[in-house]
Amino acid sequence: MTRSNPSAREPYTEALGTGSAPPDYRLLGSLQMSADEAERFPFLPHWDQKFDYVLLLNAEGAGNLDQIFPDKLELLDHHGIAALFRVRK
Numbered sequence: 001m002t003r004s005n006p007s008a009r010e011p012y013t014e015a016l017g018t019g020s021a022p023p024d025y026r027l028l029g030s031l032q033m034s035a036d037e038a039e040r041f042p043f044l045p046h047w048d049q050k051f052d053y054v055l056l057l058n059a060e061g062a063g064n065l066d067q068i069f070p071d072k073l074e075l076l077d078h079h080g081i082a083a084l085f086r087v088r089k
Contacts, residue, residue, distance in 0.1 A: 054073060059082055
């Protein structure tokens with residue numbers, strides 16, 4: 001029996017993009033992405049209207065987590081390499 005990939009289901013598959021690594025968190029603040037970035041990460045434009053939470057990986061290298069887009073993100077938790085933010089609506 002053949003099964004489809006359960007990791008992404010409609011309608012999310014159209015927003016997967018082609019990048020194999022997560023985008024740099026600083027792209028969340030970009031007003032204008034390059035064509036390559038837009039193709040690799042089609043879910044980024046208007047991300048603050050599409051998502052309720054952001055999971056930042058490799059968070060230990062991001063500096064002061066409370067200062068990452070404080071007008072858009074609220075730091076909820078941080079453990080090791082991961083930080084979870086709520087998107088301010």
